[in-house]
Amino acid sequence: MHNSIYSPAEDSFMISENLKKEIPKLIKKNPDLKFFEIGSGSGINLETAFGFGIKKQNIFSSDINPSAIKHCKNLGFNCIQSDLFEKIPKQKFDLIIFNPPYLPEELREPKNSKSATTGGKKGNEIIIKFLKQTKNYLNKNGKIFIITSSLSEKINFEKLNYKSKVIDRKKLFFEEIYLWKLEDFV
Numbered sequence: 001m002h003n004s005i006y007s008p009a010e011d012s013f014m015i016s017e018n019l020k021k022e023i024p025k026l027i028k029k030n031p032d033l034k035f036f037e038i039g040s041g042s043g044i045n046l047e048t049a050f051g052f053g054i055k056k057q058n059i060f061s062s063d064i065n066p067s068a069i070k071h072c073k074n075l076g077f078n079c080i081q082s083d084l085f086e087k088i089p090k091q092k093f094d095l096i097i098f099n100p101p102y103l104p105e106e107l108r109e110p111k112n113s114k115s116a117t118t119g120g121k122k123g124n125e126i127i128i129k130f131l132k133q134t135k136n137y138l139n140k141n142g143k144i145f146i147i148t149s150s151l152s153e154k155i156n157f158e159k160l161n162y163k164s165k166v167i168d169r170k171k172l173f174f175e176e177i178y179l180w181k182l183e184d185f186v
């Protein structure tokens with residue numbers, strides 16, 4: 001059975017809206033900015049990155065879900081199947097974004113949507129794994145945009161060696177989601 005592609009939701013829109021504000025500023029400083037999205041899903045953030053000035057050849061993406069890969073490739077983006085950075089060739093990016101599966105395990109969650117939403121028993125396990133791997137792929141002064149939820153265990157970004165700042169937040173019916181901007185402590 002194929003997993004369904006995540007339909008853009010509040011979290012997707014929160015990243016996309018903030019990319020629209022941040023990308024033009026970043027491009028001004030570095031017109032050759034290299035962008036990478038893990039878990040690109042429907043490609044909504046790839047479209048935003050392209051629409052707001054990142055060169056298509058500098059936009060890279062991946063997903064664990066083959067249906068999402070096929071979809072993003074059909075949109076004309078470079079997209080490869082990989083579990084986090086497992087299959088990503090060694091290189092450096094200036095902006096890495098991830099709207100990750102960030103919720104604690106919910107046993108009733110159907111299997112075909114689970115991999116887009118469930119981050120592990122505490123909800124933050126995939127994010128922590130991602131943040132450890134990202135170190136090898138982030139350029140000096142590079143930035144990470146990532147979403148977390150109030151329903152999951154808090155992440156100690158400092159302990160993982162990242163400077164962190166909440167740049168947007170949104171109250172939903174039963175949770176609050178946060179968009180973080182992270183930078184490596186060098």
Ligand SMILES: C[S@@+](CC[C@H](N)C(=O)[O-])C[C@H]1O[C@@H](n2cnc3c(N)ncnc32)[C@H](O)[C@@H]1O
Nearest residue numbers: 006012039040041063064065083084099115116
């Ligand atoms: C919440 S959805 C976000 C999709 C899209 N970026 C958006 O903002 O609408 C999470 C995405 O991450 C992908 N994903 C989940 N675990 C992953 C992993 N270990 N490595 C790569 N992608 C993963 C899912 O297949 C899904 O497409």
